[in-house]
Amino acid sequence: MNITDLIGESTEYDKKQALEGLVNALIHRNYLEVGSEVHIDMFDDRLEIYSPGGMYDGTKVQERDLLHVPSRRRNPIIADIFNRLKFMDRRGSGFKKILGDYRIHPLYNSSKDPMFNSDNDSFLLVLKNMNYDSSSYKKSGDKKAAIKTTTKTLSQYEKILNYMEKDKEYGIQEFCELLQLKESRTREILKGLLDYENKIEAVGLKKNRKYKLL
Template sequence: MVRLVLKGTNKTFDSLQTDYKVDDYSFSILANSFKRRTGQEWNKKYLLSFGLVSNEGNLTNAGALFADDCPLWQSRLYCTRWDGLEKSDAINDAEFAGDVLMLLREAMNFVKSNTKSGWKKLPEGRKNEPEYAERAVLETLVNHFSHRDYTVMGGEVHLDIYNNRLVVTSPGGMYNGSLIQDLDIADVSSERRNPILANVMAQLDYMEKRGSGLSRICNETKALDGYKEELKPVFRSTPTQFQTIIFASEIASNVGDNVGDVSEIKLSERQQNIVDLIKKLPTITGKQMSETLSVSQRTIERDLSAMKEMGILKREGKDNDGIWAILS
């Protein structure tokens, strides 16, 4: 009914005005991302020109999705690294709620922390052999956060990583009701369920306005060494959800099995910051780390647990008076 009313009034969910006052919210993540990705200083007037704030000074739903403390509780992300090829035992999992740029950052960090990044020796040096093309993963996540159906109150974006593939699923099928598997992705029209949200992502250079995201996912994956036609990304949709499947590079999956191939651990930016803090102060606590890095203590504990499992860190002594040891 909500979707029918929106279409009947020629409105989109992200354009609707909320009761949230702009003065009660900050946009530091959006401002920092804008400066970093465009090289321009953020100006508060962009909130109005981008459609994130109404003339009355209220946030639109798009504005709420970009606010630091996003008040829309359906803006959530569930991440799971499964042990095997199907959903069985989970090796690692995480849940996040908040603004779309934070969710995008955490999703990319989760992928980097739970996939292989190897390299192969060559006569002139070495060559990186990642499991997944980073730009293809980024494009996938941006598409799902930008085009998902936010009117589904009990839905969220799911990121599932298996031994041979990465799967992203979000609420809402194709906006025009068609099924993506019945279409040639090169001819898919750029119809946007959330045009304001998509436009801001385009302004941040996260996505293009020509609707070429699916083709780019395929092209970036195709550029990996060892690519075969059966590794081509798969797109599926139903009336209620959209799913992207990216298969792992066979060369990267076999890193360590061949002579001259060596596994390499790849940390997220936050995990590297944690290691740097420990180098400076081995007795530092999780609470001190969370305050220094401006993230929750639960997030720090999750990163510490993951790095202990990877053999990077070890806790020596008791929790209250112990120290951290960096193993590799």
């Protein structure tokens, strides 16, 4: 497993923490969820690692003290294999390692803290892009967005925004039906509204992600 194949040679992410997050996702995921898989998504400002299955003890990770979470492995045999391959140690200190090493990164500030979120059947780790500057990105990103945003796309943006009501959440399939497009293209359009137009926000984990007006 070469984490450079995933995130390249850049300094945007700490390779050790990206590898730790990926290894944890593979070790602790719920393999009884047939048809599910670990997802790795890269955005301009973050890297998201999603895995099926929440915390093994049923708690929500966002409500725990991450420095004092005891190690409970859903798949001890897989964990032992990864240990023998030297991708992890036996102490089960994934949360501490990710948080600790992130906080000694030269570009670290509190806004760059990794985020952990879980529910009953999913787990999400968000690693922040250490080189991302939202203010400067918006200035350069506006031009980039303008080049890619066609009249048709602007019309689709408007259709979505006119359809959405304040304080109401919408799933991806609702927008697919609204635009009469496949899910992959619909997600590209929603990404434009999220990243460039800053008109909507994503709520929840990838599997059950919803969208709402800002």
